[in-house]
Amino acid sequence: MDFWQNKRIWVVGASSGIGEGLIGWLVSSKARVLISARRDEKLREIQTRFSKDSVRLLKIDVEDHQSLEQKGEEAWSIFGGFDVVFLNAGMSVRDLVSDTQVMVEKRIMNINFWGPVILTKTLLKLKQPNDALHLVVTSSLSGKYGVPKLAAYAASKHALHGYFDSLRAETAQTNLKIHLVIPGFVKTAITVAGFRGDGTPNGKMQNALEKGMDPEVCAKYILVGVAKGKEEFVVGGSERFTVILNRLFPGWNRALIRSNPLQRLAKIKRFFGFQ
Ligand SMILES: NC(=O)c1ccc[n+]([C@@H]2O[C@H](COP(=O)([O-])OP(=O)(O)OC[C@H]3O[C@@H](n4cnc5c(N)ncnc54)[C@H](OP(=O)(O)O)[C@@H]3O)[C@@H](O)[C@H]2O)c1
Known part of the structure; x- marks a missing residue:
């Protein structure tokens, strides 16, 4: 994984799951990593697994928008800039639209969409024209199509595609x-x-x-995809084919989703011998 050697990395949303999974791979590739999230006790525990030089820590709450510019500047100063920033922090809400309060939907947008957007604007101000910077934004299958009980989550992830596709085109x-x-x-x-x-x-x-993929395995695939320069890619088991299905036959995918998708997916997996 030469691409990652000596890189200065910021993982936002590093205290568990996929973000935590990235850290070990990055350190073993000789990158320096700043890890951020709200639970600093969890971050400190992770930090003890590595040398203090390779893993630094900055507590951050991406929902606290007032603090993000200052946090972004503080983060930037730690390694004197970043080569790669993982905008990975995320929260889910799982309920029917009719049972979900607007206040909760706004929180999801604030964390999953506005958090990465505000941090990006700060990073772009700090970045000098000659600095190369990779932004790795964690979306979801729900960023490509809507599913029951995930309306606000799906909206926040769709919004990331619209925003970051536009920024990519601008730059x-x-x-x-x-x-x-x-x-x-x-x-x-x-x-x-x-x-x-x-x-x-x-x-x-x-x-x-x-029954999903191990987060460390997922993290490794993410690092490989970024190193290969992929602008958008899916990581996961056979459920990743729903993105292709949705692109080629959106009507079929919508029908699949309406008719208890997970049970159907299990049937399709069995049909193709995946389990
Ligand atoms: N797991 C999946 O199947 C799946 C599928 C598609 C997409 N994703 C996306 O993958 C990303 C990582 O999620 P995960 O599955 O690894 O779950 P996770 O273990 O719950 O990780 C979420 C991370 O986000 C951080 N976070 C949440 N709210 C935050 C806030 N307000 N400020 C700062 N950090 C915050 C959490 O840290 P603290 O709680 O310490 O703040 C944690 O480090 C998310 O964007 C999620 O939407 C996950």
Whole structure:
């Protein structure tokens, strides 16, 4: 993984799951990594696994928009800039639209969409014209199509595509590179930590994620995709084919989603011998 050697990296959303999975690979590739999230006790525990020179820590809450410019500047000063920034922090809400409060939907947009956008604007101010910078934005299958009980989450991830595709087009002739990563089902606590429609913690892991990809394996595929210069790519099990299905036959994908998609997906997987 030569691409990562000596790179200065910021992982926002590094305290668990996919973000945490990235750290070990990056350090073993001799990158220096700044890790950020809200739970600093979790970040400190992660930091103890590595040398203090290779992994630094900065607590951040991407929902606290007032603080983000200053946090971005503080982060930038730690290694004197970044080569790659992973905008990976995210929260889910899992409930019917009719049972979800607008306040909770706004929180999801604030964390998943406005957090990465505000941090990006700060980074672009700090970046000098000669600095090369890769932004790696974590989207989702729900960033490509909507599914029941994930309306606000899907909206926030769709918004990331619209925003970062536009920014990529605006900066095509520059050394800013934007990668949109679409993980499939990854075995993390995203739905445990996430909200119900009333804003209380969901507290349970979604079945599909329970059987999903190991977050470290997912992290490795992400690093390979970025190193190869992929602008948008899907990482996951056979569920990743729904993105192709949606692109080629959107009507079929919509029909699939309406008719209990996970049960159907399990049937399709069995048909093709995936499980
Ligand atoms: N797991 C999947 O199947 C899957 C599929 C598609 C996309 N994704 C996306 O992958 C990304 C990582 O999620 P994950 O699955 O690895 O779940 P996770 O283990 O719950 O990780 C979420 C990360 O985001 C951080 N975070 C949440 N709210 C934050 C805030 N307000 N400020 C700063 N950091 C915050 C969390 O740290 P703190 O709680 O310490 O702040 C944690 O480090 C998310 O963007 C998620 O939408 C996941």
